[in-house]
Amino acid sequence: MATTADVSTSARAKYEPVIGLEVHVQLLTRSKIFCSCSTRFGDPPNTNVCPVCLGLPGALPVLNRKAVEFAVLAAMALNCRINETSIFARKNYFYPDLPKGYQISQYDKPLAEFGWVNLVSGGREKKIGITRLHLEEDAGKSLHEGFAGSADATAIDLNRTGVPLAEIVSEPEISSPDEAYEYLTRMREIILYTGVSDCNMEEGSLRCDANVSVRLRGEKSFGTKAEIKNVNSFRFIHDALEHEIDRQINLVESGGKVTQETRLYNAEEGRTYSMRSKEAAHDYRYFPEPDLLPLVVDEKWQAEIRRALPELPEVRRQRMVAEYGISEYDAQVLTVNKTLADQFEAAAKAAKNPKRVANLVQSELMGRLKAKNLTIEQSPITMRGVAVSANLVEAGTISGKMLKDLYDLCFERNQDFPAVYEKERPQQITDSSAIEKMVDEVIAANPKQVEQYRAGKKTVAGFFVGQVMRASKGQANPQLVNELLSKKLDS
Numbered sequence: 001m002a003t004t005a006d007v008s009t010s011a012r013a014k015y016e017p018v019i020g021l022e023v024h025v026q027l028l029t030r031s032k033i034f035c036s037c038s039t040r041f042g043d044p045p046n047t048n049v050c051p052v053c054l055g056l057p058g059a060l061p062v063l064n065r066k067a068v069e070f071a072v073l074a075a076m077a078l079n080c081r082i083n084e085t086s087i088f089a090r091k092n093y094f095y096p097d098l099p100k101g102y103q104i105s106q107y108d109k110p111l112a113e114f115g116w117v118n119l120v121s122g123g124r125e126k127k128i129g130i131t132r133l134h135l136e137e138d139a140g141k142s143l144h145e146g147f148a149g150s151a152d153a154t155a156i157d158l159n160r161t162g163v164p165l166a167e168i169v170s171e172p173e174i175s176s177p178d179e180a181y182e183y184l185t186r187m188r189e190i191i192l193y194t195g196v197s198d199c200n201m202e203e204g205s206l207r208c209d210a211n212v213s214v215r216l217r218g219e220k221s222f223g224t225k226a227e228i229k230n231v232n233s234f235r236f237i238h239d240a241l242e243h244e245i246d247r248q249i250n251l252v253e254s255g256g257k258v259t260q261e262t263r264l265y266n267a268e269e270g271r272t273y274s275m276r277s278k279e280a281a282h283d284y285r286y287f288p289e290p291d292l293l294p295l296v297v298d299e300k301w302q303a304e305i306r307r308a309l310p311e312l313p314e315v316r317r318q319r320m321v322a323e324y325g326i327s328e329y330d331a332q333v334l335t336v337n338k339t340l341a342d343q344f345e346a347a348a349k350a351a352k353n354p355k356r357v358a359n360l361v362q363s364e365l366m367g368r369l370k371a372k373n374l375t376i377e378q379s380p381i382t383m384r385g386v387a388v389s390a391n392l393v394e395a396g397t398i399s400g401k402m403l404k405d406l407y408d409l410c411f412e413r414n415q416d417f418p419a420v421y422e423k424e425r426p427q428q429i430t431d432s433s434a435i436e437k438m439v440d441e442v443i444a445a446n447p448k449q450v451e452q453y454r455a456g457k458k459t460v461a462g463f464f465v466g467q468v469m470r471a472s473k474g475q476a477n478p479q480l481v482n483e484l485l486s487k488k489l490d491s
Contacts, residue, residue, distance in 0.1 A: 034061030055100030080115030097140030129171035385417030
């Protein structure tokens with residue numbers, strides 16, 4: 001049988017993948033969904049537990065109102081229809097980290113349905129439908145390493161049991177790993193703007209399972225799907241889907257059949273492995289949760305929650321392009337998270353030229369943050385500092401070279417731009433007679449380069465600019481330097 005590396009271009013062209021994603025978002029409540037235990041991450045194992053989340057006899061669940069409000073807010077941001085009445089159900093299965101032997105979730109009557117995420121890239125637009133968004137409790141965590149005796153044992157930490165989740169199920173309308181990556185990126189962006197989750201994949205507050213099948217192009221019926229679980233980054237989800245699509249094409253092309261199963265992705269090897277056969281809905285023996293009344297989110301409550309809905313990324317981008325005159329690409333970068341967008345807008349309002357602020361954020365600030373592996377919240381240069389620096393450049397007080405040097409000092413000293421500028425106080429030389437004197441000295445000292453320039457080698461002009469800037473210690477006004485050099489070299 002062929003390996004995944006042997007999939008030919010012609011074989012790939014015959015088939016199309018069909019992908020659906022199930023995203024589990026941990027809601028940012030302080031207590032669990034059905035009890036008052038803390039949801040704090042990183043506490044010692046099995047310390048945030050009680051009779052309710054341990055499923056002890058006689059303990060009854062009480063629904064967390066804030067979890068409902070957060071889930072409804074997320075559903076509204078994702079364009080879902082909120083069902084006024086939804087029903088909790090018991091999803092029965094037996095894992096070591098599920099102490100009750102069932103999970104309280106929602107099944108045929110979920111909290112919200114019929115939403116969508118809008119994908120816009122490369123000049124195209126596509127809506128990916130959301131089948132449903134429902135509330136459920138999380139399970140515990142099985143630990144296979146990192147504790148005494150882990151070589152031959154598994155430990156169970158039940159701190160996560162009962163943490164509130166919103167599960168968001170897409171329609172099977174995603175047609176490539178690239179689209180899956182974009183869908184997840186857009187969804188995470190929207191959820192972060194609402195503030196209902198921190199979407200931290202490393203801590204497990206955003207997790208994704210991918211369902212994927214292949215079929216001959218043009219066919220309407222679906223192929224047999226495999227589910228890929230427990231992938232901890234969007235890039236790995238993309239790579240896992242790439243591998244799984246090729247694996248399934250190989251199977252079908254060689255006369256085999258795809259098995260409905262759950263698979264795990266090994267990032268080091270770049271391949272998926274069979275984990276277990278995939279359960280169907282009837283295997284879970286869903287039935288209504290007898291200890292919880294139907295959840296009613298009436299129109300009045302919905303209206304209260306809707307008032308907390310922020311301006312969402314797509315709308316904000318369009319407004320920022322119109323209001324600040326920045327490009328769509330700039331707006332895309334600057335709205336990647338709400339904190340960055342809020343800070344940019346505050347800086348843009350304080351600056352003489354918002355476009356210059358946008359350029360400085362991208363060209364000077366973001367590159368330095370990335371190089372030092374810092375977030376915008378950890379930046380020594382605040383957006384106010386960016387606005388101050390933009391105004392100084394706009395006024396001609398400092399040059400672009402001075403700004404770069406000052407930004408470097410800000411990161412070296414971990415200080416904001418205004419403080420560093422006040423201490424260093426570099427001033428751009430704008431006196432044309434002083435610059436003309438330096439230009440004359442540089443031209444006189446380099447007759448060979450003058451001869452090359454006048455013989456038609458115009459690129460030598462850059463050499464002269466560099467020499468003048470060096471002579472001025474980077475403080476000469478670049479525009480004046482260029483004007484004077486051109487005038488004298490061309491005379």
